[in-house]
Amino acid sequence: MRVLLTGASGYLGQHLLGELVAEGHEVTALVRxxxxxxxxxxxxxxxPRVGDLARDDDVVDAIAxxxxxxxxxxxxxxxxxxxxxxxxxxxxxLFAAAGRAGVxxxxxxxxxxxxxxFTASMGEDDCLATADLYGATKAAGELFxxxxxxxxxxxxxxxxxxxxxxxxxxxxxxxxxxxxxEQLVEDALARRPLAVPPEDGRQFSDVRAVSRAVSRAxxxxxxxxxxxxxxxxxVTWGEVAEIALAAASSTRRLVAAPAGxxxxxxxxxxxxxxALLGGPIPAREALKLHVAHMVACARR
Numbered sequence: 001m002r003v004l005l006t007g008a009s010g011y012l013g014q015h016l017l018g019e020l021v022a023e024g025h026e027v028t029a030l031v032r033x034x035x036x037x038x039x040x041x042x043x044x045x046x047x048p049r050v051g052d053l054a055r056d057d058d059v060v061d062a063i064a065x066x067x068x069x070x071x072x073x074x075x076x077x078x079x080x081x082x083x084x085x086x087x088x089x090x091x092x093x094l095f096a097a098a099g100r101a102g103v104x105x106x107x108x109x110x111x112x113x114x115x116x117x118f119t120a121s122m123g124e125d126d127c128l129a130t131a132d133l134y135g136a137t138k139a140a141g142e143l144f145x146x147x148x149x150x151x152x153x154x155x156x157x158x159x160x161x162x163x164x165x166x167x168x169x170x171x172x173x174x175x176x177x178x179x180x181x182e183q184l185v186e187d188a189l190a191r192r193p194l195a196v197p198p199e200d201g202r203q204f205s206d207v208r209a210v211s212r213a214v215s216r217a218x219x220x221x222x223x224x225x226x227x228x229x230x231x232x233x234x235v236t237w238g239e240v241a242e243i244a245l246a247a248a249s250s251t252r253r254l255v256a257a258p259a260g261x262x263x264x265x266x267x268x269x270x271x272x273x274x275a276l277l278g279g280p281i282p283a284r285e286a287l288k289l290h291v292a293h294m295v296a297c298a299r300r
Contacts, residue, residue: 001219004028004066004103006053006094007073009036011176012109012207014169016072019211021045025218030062030073038170053090056097063101068218069094071141072109087137092144099152106145107217109210110158112203112228114139118266124160124226146225157217159210162230162268165283165290166207177294184241185294188248194241201236203268205229206286209277216276224272231283232270243288247295 003020007013008029017040020027027046034041034048041048051058053073063069071094074087091108098106113135115122128139142158149156163178187194213229244250274280 001025001067002028002065003068003070003218004030004063004098005070005072006030007071007109008040009033009174010072010074011168011174012164012210013072014038014040014173015166015207015211016070016214017046018169019208019215020070020218023215023219025068025215028062028066030058036174038173053094054086056093059090059094059097060101063094063097063103066098066101066103067105069098069103069106070109070214070218071095071106072214074137088140088144091141092148095145095148095154095156096151099148099154103154105155105157105218106148107214108141108145108156108158109214110142110160110226111135111138112160112162112230112268114142114160115268120265121267121269122228123269124224124228124272142226155223156225157223158226159213159217160226160228161205161210162203164205164207164210166286167289167293175293175297177290180237181240181244181291182294184237184244185248185291185298188241188244188250189295189298191250194245196237196241201234201239201265203230203232203234203266203270204283204287205231206281206283208286209281209283212277213273213281220276223276227273227276228268228270229273229281230268230270232274232280233282233284234265234267235284235287236265240287240291243291244295247288247291 003025008017009031028049030049040046049062114128116131116135130136145156168175
């Protein structure tokens with residue numbers, strides 16, 4: 001399949017690029033600089049396309065002749081620059097251009113943030129409800145995808161990962177981390193006490209599993225419109241802190257943060273993505289590799 005991939009130079013995007021070419025797709029990677037694709041810039045199945053999602057002509061040119069589209073980019077601007085609106089506008093225009101170009105299916109990398117505030121049980125069919133700008137941006141992207149699909153007879157799938165973990169796609173590749181993991185690793189390396197909220201945690205997403213889910217959603221017959229792409233088992237922040245301490249070889253102890261109101265651990269149902277991928281998608285080992293990479297980088 002001929003596929004346009006946005007965000008190909010990012011942490012997840014580089015993993016997606018590797019997965020798509022491994023599955024035999026011919027990928028047009030829309031990037032601002034082809035050098036950021038690393039070894040994929042010279043791959044025979046990859047066509048780097050230098051351009052900007054914020055420029056209509058670049059999007060129209062890149063989408064022409066494509067059979068599928070994977071939107072994994074975030075269009076952020078400078079602080080105070082209506083950055084969340086820029087991302088939504090770029091997504092809306094991309095999906096509309098894909099529909100007009102006859103693209104058969106678009107896959108959007110969304111986020112579990114569209115479910116905030118989190119509850120004890122959440123699933124794909126719950127109404128969109130978010131509590132921050134990032135979640136609102138992702139929710140708006142999903143709605144514009146649905147609108148483009150209805151207007152042009154196109155298939156659309158939204159993949160909603162949680163905090164994505166795992167090493168870079170290749171040595172020197174892009175890397176991104178949840179700020180809470182960053183803080184725990186920084187504290188562990190600095191031999192500071194690690195304060196963690198009691199009985200709180202998240203369901204993480206292995207970057208490789210997210211890539212496989214996106215690739216599978218691109219081609220599977222009659223896909224669901226939405227997949228929550230998370231490990232079925234939550235990891236508490238206390239466990240994340242222990243992983244950070246072990247990676248940093250620190251002897252510091254955990255300190256419980258002040259307890260707030262009693263609440264159940266947030267939980268997303270993962271049965272739909274497990275059916276898509278043929279089984280559970282554990283993320284604990286990817287989390288350890290993620291933290292180990294952060295520690296190694298900090299020590300260089």
